[in-house]
Amino acid sequence: MARLVNRELAEVNMDYVNLQESSVRMHTNGRNLALPDPRRRLFTLVGVGFGLLCIVQAALNVSLRLTPSAVRRNDTDQQRFLTGKYIKQGWVYFHTSFYFISSTKKSWQESRKFCQEQSADLVIINTEEEQDFTRQFHRLTWIGVHNVSRTGQWTWVDGTPLTKSYWGPGEPNGYEGRNENCVEIRFFDRQNSWNDIPCEDQNFWICEKEAAL
Template structure:
């Protein structure tokens, strides 16, 4: 835009000079003594004839050249400043930017450290859980194989001959000994463990037997224990581990419901005092890990105690 204005200014000055020159010679021709001149043609007019060098023509060319030089100079200066690099940000901006970058780097490092600590804690938790299970299983195995604790004999010889005995950590009810585990297994592994000790998962027929076992379970948020019932072979046909069908039972209201392919039974005892022993059975997937209750019959019934599930 500046170059256009300079060109227009130069052209205006050139036109003004030509107009002034023409006006000057017109005025000379109108003077009264113009006809008395001894020369028939004015030397000025001769100068204005085509091809003749007028007195303003060199000045005109000089000004035109000057305008061209100024125009080129303006274009060169504009191009020079356009190519100059942008001024750098002030020192305060640079310091603030460096602080922000340092904060981001520190935050990323802290997050990475927390994630690493989380992974280490999870691994440590898993190792402790495995160690706990191993120790509890070892403890159960040791206590289940200890020598039986003989119950004090009665006064008569007949009573002495028929006095039932249970291993240490097993409890006696009627003609059976019961073992309540402190480690967890799935339902099938629980049954295998009980069979290895000469018994099976508990078979519960009466309300008295149910109440006896339920009273010996600790209360907790959701303390659950496998016992010897399932319908894994035929849905809704619940059978005991000795193959006999279930008659009645002590299910909670709405149970069993087979909510997520639930084929095995367990007993629960929670902190809610409103719960009762005769409504404490639930069904669950057999693959879940719960503690369990073993039963071993005393006397002649023990011969059938290791029968496989039907």
């Protein structure tokens, strides 16, 4: 009798277990189809997200590489246009600036006014190369250094003090007691070619305009 009861209980338990297993399966066309694993779905979503992130990063890198090139190209084109324009107007390009050498004479102040009307100013000499450039025209030309206060403190037209000068022998000297408060290039055959003379005198002049945009 005990054996019969145990066998019946075992059959009931087996049927119950089989019922649980079958309840978690779906029947499709006579085949059992297991429900998708949640972890597999998570891995799929992570993979898709990572792929999209890589695509966005690649597009951003390409954009960053192309943008500076386009800006440099536009700057170069604009620089070429301005260079051609200034040269046609009689300006000369040297190093990083354009220079205008006049063919008429004016006082120092009138010369500077002309330069300023061209969005420039009288030349400021910063290097020996620029000094050599300005004296090659063999004209008495105004440059952008003066003594406005008449105290002996020479300054450039941009307000910076004169620290490196190219005075000719014995200059500046205020010849015969005159107020020689402006500077010209006079001694063309020497690197030290500057001479002080009255600002009211008539001279040619050199304007300078920076080429940088």
